[in-house]
Amino acid sequence: MLNLVRKDLLVLRWYYLFVALYALLFGLIITKGTFMLLGALPAVMMLVIGSGLELKNRSLVFIGSLPVTRGQIVRARYATALVFTAAGIAVTVIMNLINRYALGREHGFSGLMIAFIIGIVLFFSAIYLPAYYWLGSKGEHVALGAALALIVLAAFVMSGLLGGIYGSGYELGARLSAWPPVALGGLVVAASALLFVLSGCISYRIVRSKDLGT
């Protein structure tokens, strides 16, 4: 399984440059109101680009011919999503440190923001990956469109929650502001992690009975 994760990371080698450029642009230059998406979007982008390359090259046939099981193929893809999530958080933390200590700017960075980044990426992966495996090359765009619509909605709601907590959001956010940030962050991470695990089970059921590369 580790070799499959390694494959997913190596396949994207040139695309990391785009992520670096994105991080520089939205982490250092256009920073207003983008800090949460700064971490979430690169992770989502890498997951989508990796899947797109797989479809473009019909690589599920290649992957299926390797000495791995279908269960390992699915687990590896979800593990890769976790690696990308960690990478997204690292980008956010690094950009925050540069902003705070090198440029003297504050962006309201907090542990709760990290929890929301985790929530967005896991939520996106949980929706996108089963749709990707189910629809394959014929419906990749549908899967991506549906998942992106949901992630935008999720980001909107989460921004509202954060806004509420910091005094400018919705009523629900204002109510949740009464919660300790650790509890709220824990709730977001736990809920998205649960969805992520359920999604993994669904993806496995799809892949187990599906012809690869169709």
Place this chain on the structure above:
Amino acid sequence: MNAIEVRGLAKKHGSFTLGTLDLNVRQGYVTGLVGPNGAGKSTLIKLLMGLTVARAGEIRIFGEKMPEQEAGIKARIGFVSEENTLYEHLSIDAMRSIYAPFYRRWDEQTFRECLHRFELSPRSRIRSLSKGMKMKLSLAFALSGGAELLIMDEPTAGLDPVFRREMLDILSGLMLDENRTILFSTHITTDLDRIADYIVFLDQGHLVFDSSKEDLFDRYALIKGDKEWLDRDVRQAFVSIRETGAGFEGLVRDRGEALRMFGEDAIIETPTLEDIMYFTVRGERHRAESRS
């Protein structure tokens, strides 16, 4: 001993149905999987590789069940797909760094030798390679993983005659290792004339025969003669008949019976694989039309 054993295998894909199939691929030999387009060759290969899910039946490779033992089995298989499935944007070296760790018996020296022999530069991007070069690269990967069984789906399709001949020479060279088994599909029967020991012939998803090449050439006969001999009983002895202005030619499954039937009057020849495939497919189509 069989490298592959297939029993009761069936698969439905849209309007196409494969099977029910029973066949063996003998260890240490080259088996050619032949049939017209749409016969089910690629579907069978995908089933063997676990890429496609069977509706019914059992596949055993090296005596172990697929897909239950698929990871262990596929570690001993080198697979060459009909179309390129490697990542086109990567260089050969980058693709190797992805592929090699999956195989415990990966032999870097074999890989370098293959690249050298096939005139492939490790720094070349895969998308810059011609179809023939991509096929050679796939073969280099398949050989370097220490495969005991090579499964290839139409490896010679779309290649020019020089490349094709070269590919067949490479495959012949591989068979010097008696433990190695090759199964490859093709609709170019002359490829099989050159290197195959056994022939599996599929038509419209059904197994027509699974037989040694020698046995086929001993059993089948191509008869040429005068159309006047073709009465109802005689016609039934043929797999199918092609009538021309000058006479007829037809394929029979039993050379001995043909000799008894026509004696020295007819021209009795050993058919090529193409003759066997052509007349068999033609006969099947004709019988199907008669039934409907």
